[in-house]
Amino acid sequence: MSADATLPLSDADVARYRDDGAICIRGAFALDWIERLRAAVDADMATPGPMVRINTPAGNPGLFFVDFQLWQRHAACRDFVFESPAADIAARLMGAHDVVYYHDHLLVKEPGTAERTPWHHDQPYYPIDGQQIVSLWLPLDPVSRDTCVEYVKGSHRWGRWFAPKFFRQGGVDLQVQDARFEATPDIDAERDRYEFLSWDMAPGDVIAFHALTLHGAAGNRSASRRRRAWATRWCGEDARYAARIGQVSPPIEGHGLKPGDALACDLFPRVRPRA
Ligand SMILES: O=C(O)CCC(=O)C(=O)O
Structure with a gap:
């Protein structure tokens, strides 16, 4: 795919995404987007969607609030999906011509929240096979490296699939899973074996x-x-x-897809090429 000079991505960024499995793109989104999305997130927290989860046990400090599919309920999120540069960034990184929007996931950690996001990778949670799946993790507040997500550099190329874990009543449970899924290694017990990526980020970075x-x-x-x-x-x-055997996340139903189908449908809209 040829370079698009209007995108905040160089050929070197794309090569690094393919090698490292995670990159930080500085100033990818104008602050107008961030302000609109902040308002949408606060409205969603006041009136959450049907898949909301609270990962902080009652009585613990802070709040780890999780919700999904804001694009279906908030105009700012829908506009971001269809009108922001996000779909073009995703296309360029994946080397894809067509882009389908799969879902969105809100993760709010209020001040004082102790709960971690456990080590995991996302594809075993999804009923989706293929290489062209990218997430854009967009913080709406300034984030320092110690609260940023941390990535194990190059781990997308290990050829291993780790069993999903689900938060349940404040704890983390393993479920019965597909036999090809392994237990996730204890990354923190062997940190010297890995290289990590994480960043101090300003609003607009992704x-x-x-x-x-x-x-x-x-x-x-x-x-x-x-x-x-x-x-x-x-x-x-x-x-x-x-x-997939076992639970998937998010549990989006009603799409009518069968194994082997391309994803584009009303619930997973095609966003590129643009109409
Ligand atoms: O924001 C977080 O704490 C984790 C984010 C994450 O796991 C994801 O976006 O897949």
Whole structure:
């Protein structure tokens, strides 16, 4: 795919995404987008969607709030999906001509939240096979490296799939899974074996990461700074609906897809090429 000079991405960035599995793109989105998305996130927290989850046990400090599919309920999120440079960034990184919007995932850690995001990678949670799946993790508040998501450099190329973990009643449970899924290694016990990527980020910066890149994040120990992050997930033409044993996340139903189908449908709209 040829370079598009209007995008905040160089050929070197694309090569680094393919090698490392995660890159930080500085100043990717104008602050108008960030302001509109902040208002949408706060409205969503006041009136959450049907898949909302609270990952902080009652009585614990802070709040780890998770919700999905804001694009279906908030105009700012829908406009971001269809009108912002996000789809073109995703296309360029994936080397895809067509882009389908898969879903979005809101992760808010209010000041004082102790709960971590455990080490995991995303594709085993998704009923999707293929290489062209990229997430754009967009913080809406300034984020320092210690509250940013951390990525294990190059882990999307390990050829390994790790079993999903689900938060349940404040804990983390393993489920019965596809036999090809392994237990996730204890990354923190062997940190000297890996190289990590994480960044200090300003509003407008975004992290793009591959769906097989291992990642995890600390809680938010700040006493005053919120950490609102909105992650959007994008697929290219090699992505196909796939059967999975066990739970998938998010549990989006009603699409009518069968294993092997291309994803584009009302629930997973095609956003590129633009109409
Ligand atoms: O924001 C976080 O703490 C984790 C984000 C994440 O796991 C994801 O976007 O897949």
